[in-house]
Amino acid sequence: MNILKLKSDIINYLFIVAIFSAYSLFKISSFYVQIVFVCMIIIYFLSICFISFNREKMDTYIITLCFMIYLLLNWLTKSNATVTSLILVSFYFGLIFLTYRDIEENKFNKLIDIYIKVVSILAIYGIYQFFGRKYGLPFSDLRISQHMVGGFNWSNKINIANNTYYRSNAICLEPSFFSQYLAMNIGFLLVKFDNNLKDYKIIFLMIINFIALVMSFSGSGVLLLITILLWYFIKNISIKHMLKYLLIGALTITIIIMICLILNKVYLINNIISYFLSRINEFHKSKMSGSVRFRESYLNMMGLISQYPVFGKGIGSTFNWFEIRTSTIARVTSEIGILGIVLWILFLISLVNKNNIKNKYYNIILIFIFLGNILGENFATAFYWAFIYLVNCKIVFKNKK
Numbered sequence: 001m002n003i004l005k006l007k008s009d010i011i012n013y014l015f016i017v018a019i020f021s022a023y024s025l026f027k028i029s030s031f032y033v034q035i036v037f038v039c040m041i042i043i044y045f046l047s048i049c050f051i052s053f054n055r056e057k058m059d060t061y062i063i064t065l066c067f068m069i070y071l072l073l074n075w076l077t078k079s080n081a082t083v084t085s086l087i088l089v090s091f092y093f094g095l096i097f098l099t100y101r102d103i104e105e106n107k108f109n110k111l112i113d114i115y116i117k118v119v120s121i122l123a124i125y126g127i128y129q130f131f132g133r134k135y136g137l138p139f140s141d142l143r144i145s146q147h148m149v150g151g152f153n154w155s156n157k158i159n160i161a162n163n164t165y166y167r168s169n170a171i172c173l174e175p176s177f178f179s180q181y182l183a184m185n186i187g188f189l190l191v192k193f194d195n196n197l198k199d200y201k202i203i204f205l206m207i208i209n210f211i212a213l214v215m216s217f218s219g220s221g222v223l224l225l226i227t228i229l230l231w232y233f234i235k236n237i238s239i240k241h242m243l244k245y246l247l248i249g250a251l252t253i254t255i256i257i258m259i260c261l262i263l264n265k266v267y268l269i270n271n272i273i274s275y276f277l278s279r280i281n282e283f284h285k286s287k288m289s290g291s292v293r294f295r296e297s298y299l300n301m302m303g304l305i306s307q308y309p310v311f312g313k314g315i316g317s318t319f320n321w322f323e324i325r326t327s328t329i330a331r332v333t334s335e336i337g338i339l340g341i342v343l344w345i346l347f348l349i350s351l352v353n354k355n356n357i358k359n360k361y362y363n364i365i366l367i368f369i370f371l372g373n374i375l376g377e378n379f380a381t382a383f384y385w386a387f388i389y390l391v392n393c394k395i396v397f398k399n400k401k
Contacts, residue, residue: 007046010039011099012111015390016118018383019181022173024149031084032149036382040095047098056394057100060350064096067343071315074336078314085316085335085380092385099389104396105359111390112188112361119185120205123212126170126178130215133166142171149173158217168215176376177383179221180368182213187228187364220375228367232360297330304334312337328373344379351388356395365391 017036024032053061068090075081132140156167156175172178186209193202213221304313312335333341348370356362365387378384 003046004050007043007050007098008101008103010043010046011101011389012103012107013114014039014386015383016111016115018386019118019122020171021177021381021383022149022171023144023147025147030150034149034382036386040091040382040385043095043098051098053097054100054394057350057392060100060347060392061097063343063347063350064093067347068093070340070343071336074311074315074340078311078317080317081314081335082316082319085319088380089315092380092382095385095389096392099392100394102394102396105398108359108393108395109361116185116188116192116205119181120209122170122172122178123182123185123205123209126168126182126212127208127215129170130165130168165217167217168212170212175216175218176220179213179216179218180224180372180375182209182216183221183225183228184364184368185209186213186225187232187367188361190229190232191360191364224368224371224375227371228364231363231367235363297327301327301330301334305338308337310337310339312340326377328376328378331377331379348373351391353391353394356391356393358397359395362391362395 014036017039021034021036024034025038026033071086071090071093075083075086128137129140131137156169157164158167159165167175169175169178172181186206189202189206189209193199193206196202213225304318307313312333315335318331318334329341332344351369352366369384369387369391372378372384
């Protein structure tokens with residue numbers, strides 16, 4: 001068996017495996033060992049005899065090394081710092097040195113095709129799940145006793161028109177993660193459709209994914225989708241395609257209306273729209289999701305920064321501070337200070353390979369990685385780092401070196 005090929009394949013498919021991060025193999029103390037985490041450990045073992053550094057990524061390597069040294073110093077000098085957080089984050093950063101590889105564009109695109117199929121299947125299941133939970137249908141929840149990651153949120157209720165519904169999350173840790181996977185998938189499908197305007201199966205899949213996103217009732221997925229669409233239309237759209245996209249939008253709305261007509265609940269449309277608009281108003285309502293994630297997390301961050309400006313309170317010191325652990329920016333700044341957030345931003349920027357920008361799928365993943373810093377706390381989450389390792393590559397375009 002070719003060890004280097006096996007290692008490369010594991011790296012490439014990590015982001016697919018990460019979709020199943022709500023499930024764990026076993027638990028060590030308070031740490032849940034997920035399949036994606038085991039795959040990362042395997043990468044370390046496979047790299048023992050094949051460690052090499054690519055000169056093209058020296059800027060990323062230097063920043064990563066500086067970050068790891070800084071984390072160690074932070075832990076040594078801060079009494080509130082925790083060794084478990086230091087080890088976990090250093091574990092993720094260490095893989096940056098081992099995951100850079102060349103990958104042919106055709107293979108990279110095939111990886112996205114697999115993602116599209118997996119997430120589209122989950123979208124179909126997510127729609128079934130939404131109605132299944134309401135009407136008591138079988139297999140509405142695919143939970144495995146003793147193997148669910150702590151914090152999984154599969155009982156998230158909403159009230160629409162005096163009716164209680166469960167937000168769809170398919171098999172993801174919570175509806176927010178599901179909606180972000182769907183938003184990226186819609187972006188990927190849009191790219192495929194733009195390359196083949198006669199493939200109407202893609203339109204069907206986009207509609208299915210969008211309906212599933214709506215049924216997650218998650219603002220983070222909507223925000224990510226809007227960002228992806230704005231980028232795509234500004235950079236890539238041509239006037240001759242505009243009518244096609246308007247048709248897709250009209251068709252999607254028509255299907256949603258038809259579903260409501262079949263269920264004799266047309267009024268749900270207005271209430272669904274009102275629900276998403278109300279999420280904007282959450283910004284000013286204390287303890288509400290929108291306020292905690294986009295306002296209170298930063299207010300708490302500013303309070304800590306006023307006390308620990310440069311080096312922060314200590315890596316892992318906000319473990320039980322929910323209002324801060326809802327934003328990557330808030331967590332990183334609070335725990336390792338202004339210097340830490342600067343290093344984090346420089347690290348993310350260094351990941352961008354100008355050569356790869358020609359691939360539209362690559363751009364969509366970058367949008368997710370950067371926007372993910374405000375959509376949730378991803379500094380030490382395996383599924384987020386799996387996408388970082390995916391873009392830590394050089395895409396080799398056909399007839400180009």
